[in-house]
Amino acid sequence: METAPVLIHIFNRPSLVPNLIEVVRMAKPKKLFISADGAREDKLGEKELCDESRKRILELVDWPCDVQTLFQESNLGTRYALIAGITWFFDQVEEGIILEEDCLPNESFFKFCTTLLEYHRHDPRIMHITGTNQQFGKKVGDASYYYSCFPSIWGWASWRRVWKLYDPKMSLFPELDKENMLLNVFSDPVIVEDLQIALRMTYDDQNMTWDHQLGFAIAINNGLCIVPNVNLVSNVGVKKIGPQQLDSVVSNIPTVELDVNNIVHPDFYIANRAADLNQITWSYEDTTTTNKTKFKYEQYNKKSSFLNKLKSKFLEA
Template identity: 40%
Template sequence: MKDYQTKSPVLFLVFNRPDTTNLVFEEIRGAKPAKLYIAADGPRAGRENDAQRCQETLAIVKNIDWDCEVKTLFRENNLGCKNAISSAIDWFFDNEEEGIILEDDCLPAKSFFYYCDTLLAKYRFDTRIRHIAGCNLQMGTKWGNDSIYFANQTHVWGWASWKRVWKDYDKDLKAYHENEVEEIFSNIFTDKLVIETWANIFKEVKAGKIDTWDYQLALINYFNNSLSINPNVNLIKNIGFREDATHTFNAESAHANLPLEEITEITYPKYVLPQKKADYAPLIHEFNLVARWKKHNSLKRRFKRWFKERFNS
């Protein structure tokens, strides 16, 4: 995969981290996309060194030395994570039918581009499939014997998709209502704590309490009974777990700097069905489920003892 040249357009999302940007840009340079879209949010007001770091980042991504059609969307003012990224992806899919999206902290394996190209073409018109994820957060667990598996969860640490999917994106979730979602999630998950957590995330995103763009994509894909393609090895290393991150602050996270692997040949599962247990694996970490299960079960036992003592004595 060393000399593989990607066939798909690539959108590169950057901001103010020249060091991580440089590492990811070098992998994009190695893949030599014929079309490269670069979107950058502007510096934040009142943040020391932000303007300088943004300029250093732009200097890196302007250094294109291969035959490439380049389109840029450089903001002078800061829009924030939610608006900057979602509008950049709008811009990308206004111009392209499909493509690959990388953020400045998502370091791809060499075969990530081959993987995305192959799957974008194979499932181009298969509306069951809405998302192609590059990362694998299963901590070594394999789901079947093939290169990929299907699941319902949407991971965006290096991904690919189609305009046909993004047209449904709704950054403010205007089409959906709070009083409906808990019942909807009970059709997707069986664990009460997972259902409650997703319903709460929905409410906070809709209320504008979370400045992000990716929960909306995940929620809308759930609501459309989406299948996501996931690699059975990890093709994306998130190198952005640190203090200056937007959301991934904890450098000790189990998902920080996961080692990269490679796919040399893509084989496909016989059955196009979600691996439901695979969706729970990253949520156990993200939603702190083990500790919450223990607390929940402890409270249930205490309630049962109280009920027995109160009404059976």
């Protein structure tokens, strides 16, 4: 089976490139796309790191393949650089695999994605395939993978048909927020409240991420995300946080090879809410990564509540 086209997005960490390319080399995709953000002008030495990353990745690609590049001359920032890279990718291919420089997959990841991209190619219910499993050894069902409501972007694959639904501005969010429609997707009001705050921050450009918009697009289209029953991708770039410089629980999760020659498909096209809840639960317990974010969300929520009260009083007057 020919490996699906692969997009690799790099920035300023040339030391991560060799290990990533070593694994990609095993899959030998015939179409390889490389996107890169430009250096920030105020970061001393960053241009040299960006240049080294670009030079190194091009030198290491030594198998027969069509290599295309999108190297930004100036810094767009994570949100806009990745949106530009992924849009450029799906403008040229119908389906493919996306990896960032700090996402280190194992060999079975590529065949897993390629097989399921083909298997679900014409099924609009399926919108996302991830290689990341954050159940920490807990198996979900008897199949090779399960369905989730949440798209993980640490090594993933999708189709052009899905990316066409992506709206970086989340134009429909105010209507969804007003009608509290997320309760139709997630039944737990606590989860819904936290997701609404996160999406509201992204909508208001208080959080400059790009993946919340992908999750939003999938949610409002009632889409399903595929999650392997073992972890196929390790994020080796999660920064240590806090005065004790602790590792996050999501950092360097070991990968396990999956029997991709005998993939067993789930019997039902239903998101496993218990698995989703389990993932959310540990994410809130992971204080090394979430305390700062939760504080940010809490402050934003307080500010929003205060402004809403002022608005109500103004309207009443």
